[in-house]
Amino acid sequence: MTDSTDNDHPATASLLARLRAGEEAAFELMVRAHASRLLGVARRFLPSEDDARDAVQEAFLAAFRNLEGFQEGARLSTWLHRITVNAALMKLRSRRRRPEEPIDELLPQFDDQGLSTHLPREWIGHAHELLEREEVRKFVRASIHKLPESYRLVLLLRDIDGWDTQETARRLDLTTGAVKIRLHRARLALRTLLAARFEVEAS
Amino acid sequence: MNCREYVEFLMAYVNDELPPDQADAFRQHISDCPPCINYLETYHDTLELEKRAYEEQEALFEEAPENLVKAILAARGEDKA
Numbered sequence: 001m002t003d004s005t006d007n008d009h010p011a012t013a014s015l016l017a018r019l020r021a022g023e024e025a026a027f028e029l030m031v032r033a034h035a036s037r038l039l040g041v042a043r044r045f046l047p048s049e050d051d052a053r054d055a056v057q058e059a060f061l062a063a064f065r066n067l068e069g070f071q072e073g074a075r076l077s078t079w080l081h082r083i084t085v086n087a088a089l090m091k092l093r094s095r096r097r098r099p100e101e102p103i104d105e106l107l108p109q110f111d112d113q114g115l116s117t118h119l120p121r122e123w124i125g126h127a128h129e130l131l132e133r134e135e136v137r138k139f140v141r142a143s144i145h146k147l148p149e150s151y152r153l154v155l156l157l158r159d160i161d162g163w164d165t166q167e168t169a170r171r172l173d174l175t176t177g178a179v180k181i182r183l184h185r186a187r188l189a190l191r192t193l194l195a196a197r198f199e200v201e202a203s
Numbered sequence: 204m205n206c207r208e209y210v211e212f213l214m215a216y217v218n219d220e221l222p223p224d225q226a227d228a229f230r231q232h233i234s235d236c237p238p239c240i241n242y243l244e245t246y247h248d249t250l251e252l253e254k255r256a257y258e259e260q261e262a263l264f265e266e267a268p269e270n271l272v273k274a275i276l277a278a279r280g281e282d283k284a
Contacts, residue, residue, distance in 0.1 A: 022283075024276075031275050035267035044257060057275045061282050108242075114205030119238040120245065127251035140256035159253055184214040191249040198245075 013072060020067050031060055034077060038084045044156055045088035047145060055091050059084040085161055089171065092149070100148045106189035123198040130198065143193040151186035158183050204232040209239050213246060 018026035035056060042052035042059075063070075063083050070079055109117045123130075130136045144152060153172060157163045158179070169176045204212075209232045215221045216229050233240055 027279060028272075028276060031272055032267055035271055035275065039268070039271065040257070053271055053274070056271065057278055060275050061278060064279065064282075108206075108210050110205075110207040110210075114207035116206045116238060116242075120242040121238075122241050123245050123248060127248040127255075130248075130252065131255055136252070137256045137258075140252045144253060144256070155253070159250070160257060180214070187214065187246070187249060187253075188210065190253060191246055194249055194252060195245060198248075 015076075016067070016070065016072060019064070027064060030063075030076070030080075034080050035060075037077070038080060041081055041084050041161075042088045044141075044160065045085070045153070046091060051091055052088070055087040056084060058090075059087040062087060081161070085157070086171070089153070092153075100150060103148050103151055103185055103189050106147075106192045107185060108188060108192070120195070121199045121202065123195070124200055125198070139197060140194065143190055146193060147186055147189055151182050151189065154179055154182040155186040155190065159187075204228040206232075206236065206239055209233075209236070210242065213243070217246070 015026060015029075019030065038056045038059060039052060042055040043049070046052045046055060059080065063080055066083075070076070108120075111117055144155065147155065154168060154174075157168045157171070158165070163171070165176045165179050168174075169179045172179070174182070209229060212221060212225060212229055216226060221229060233243065
């Protein structure tokens with residue numbers, strides 16, 4: 001999430017000064033205030049709890065080493081969020097890549113005339129109704145996790161973390177065109193996974 | 204425009220990035236194809252669901268796990284050394 005869910009005020013000069021002076025208490029304050037939320041961010045990218053915790057730890061250390069790079073007046077939570085995403089991406093990248101499942105099966109299918117082979121039906125409820133149930137949120141998160149990694153990362157960065165196309169492209173070493181195509185396909189594939197549960201029965 | 208092209212242009216349409224003639228063709232297709240109306244509506248539902256699926260988890264704002272806090276503070280000590 002971006003600034004909208006932040007509930008901290010812009011970092012004050014005094015907290016920054018204390019952090020920059022290496023004051024342990026200020027560092028602990030920062031960790032206690034933000035670790036839980038950042039763990040939530042890291043878990044989105046890293047299904048293993050150990051990996052997610054490692055990423056948060058690395059993010060705090062990186063933040064502390066780069067305090068000079070923090071712009072005063074910015075939100076500390078937003079800055080830490082970004083560093084945590086970067087730490088999570090580094091961790092993913094350091095892993096040996098397995099060949100990825102193709103996404104094609106999750107994309108809508110058409111016949112030779114370009115007509116849908118499966119006619120989309122309505123869903124059992126609108127998003128705001130479905131979201132009232134926690135199990136639905138869990139199901140959506142699990143469905144996002146089912147997307148092939150190269151698509152899932154684009155969807156998370158663009159739609160959930162609110163990064164723009166350029167920044168996502170830069171961070172993932174992709175062209176902006178590739179980011180747009182992957183986001184498009186990731187959304188279609190996610191829709192297919194959700195439709196399997198939410199689409200009304202054929203009459 | 205057929206259903207395949209419609210789906211291809213969906214994101215650009217939603218982002219308001221289609222040139223006027225293609226946007227017209229897109230709207231024309233919806234008016235003739237009820238399943239594609241369903242597709243557009245459920246595409247919007249998908250966006251809302253994915254964007255809000257993580258909200259509650261983060262809003263809980265549980266206390267940071269103590270062992271994680273300790274591990275970070277210890278790592279910071281080693282990092283400084």
